[in-house]
Amino acid sequence: MINYCKATVPVWTLATGDVRVPALAGDKPMTVERLAELRSVLAALADEPIATLEVHPLPGKPDHSRGIPLDVVSPLAQHLSQLITQSARSSPAVAAATAAGEGLYRMVVPAKVAAQFGQGIVRPMAAKGVVGGIRGALVDSKGSIAAGATFVPVGKVATAGAAGGAGATAGVAVGGSAALTVAAPLVLMAVAVGVSANADSKRQEAIAHITELLEQLHEQKLEDEYSELDGCRDAIDKATAILLDQGKLGVSLGLDSAVHAINTALGAADRRLTRWQSALDKLPDGKAVAIGTLTESFPGVDDHGGTFRTHLELAALAIALKRRVNVLQAVEHAQSDPSNLFENFVRVLKHDQQRLDELESGIAGVLQRLSTLELARPNGLRPIFTTGEVDRLMSAAHRIHKLGDGVMVDSRPTDVVIEIARSKDGSLVVFPALPA
Secondary structure, three states: OOOOOOOEEEEEEEEOOOOOOOOOOOOOOEOHHHHHHHHHHHHHHOOOOEEEEEEEOOOOOOOHHHOEEEOOOOHHHHHHHHHHHHHHHHOHHHHHHHOOOOEEEEEEEOHHHHHHHOOOOOOOOEOOOOOOOEOOOOOOOOOOOOOOOEEEEOOOOOOOOOOHHHOOOOEEOOOOOOOEEEOHHHHHHHHHHHHHHHHHHHHHHHHHHHHHHHHHHOOHHHHHHHHHHHOOHHHHHHHHHHHHOOOOOOHHHOHHHHHHHHHHHHHHHHHHHHHHHHHHHOOOOOOOEOHHHHHHHOOOOOOOOOHHHHHHHHHHHHHHHHHHHHHHHHHHHHHHOHHHHHHHHHHHHHHHHHHHHHHHHHHHHHHHHHHOOOEOOOOOOOOOOOHHHHHHHHHHHHHHHHHHOOOOOOOOOOOEEEEEEEOOOOOEEEOOOEEO
């Protein structure tokens, strides 16, 4: 838990367009609760998305391997540096908080904007051994980051865009609060990198599971399917680095072939989902199901590994890779039209995200239905069963019932937190976007 009791924390309100909202923040210090209220009111009243950005002392040495590093010349690093420099000139609180050069910058994007990124793109990842806990880059199981802090609204700031295409002009919202700064490029790039890091963390998790499962199965067809998907990583990583550094994508990257492989894997996942749903529909309502009947449609569902579980992880990998590609396409379109940054970004994301959300929701539904099934006793003439048969039935029931653990069925959007660690040289590490 990062607890800065009695600390003074500067907070910016960042708009993605020229909007008019009441002067809600003023220049008086706020509590955590008051800041949360302000976010809700701004989200409800403003026509354009409004994010908040806080700066905290950097807590120790965060695990940079979980984030995406960006050089000091990257657009996001330049936008952030420019905001800091301009703000420090007129705000003693910002000057004091940023004097060391390094810090933890925490951007909160409102729920109604996060909903446009797709319901499954930012979800809590259940922490092992912590009931109801989530894994985050720098937060505890309660998601708390600034308990007891006093937030000071940053005053009037006029900033200019930086670094080409994503550097659309920014300034103070006309007729709005003096603390409202128009900074579409900063919000856009932070969201893009945070969402990409979130998808990549899911990809890494899926790969770890698939590797373990395939070592048990020795299934060549699944090995080939996994190898083709994993082979897309290099092209996506290069494209991510180029776009986030304001470059242009070229055919030589191999992104087109990677997208084809991902779409093929998603097609396979769709077909498998249809078969799973059909198999569940054929089961008698309210009656116990024999393990043998279940494993015909869900091979290995009663064991540690199995083909069914590998298929689940392959689907998760394909979805994670596709989400990263979607973000890349959104960034590319947004940068091609500097006057319409955020609208382009959301529009490009929305279409493909709907398909991915439906696939994820369908798989979650299958896992939930499986987890509620009652297993029947083994068929046989003997009235007494061996210890081995009893153990297998109990073990299988336990594993099947656990399929529903961690399944996210609540698709209601939540505010999204993007945490950015800034080093003294101005370089950044952006951590996976998380629910607030």
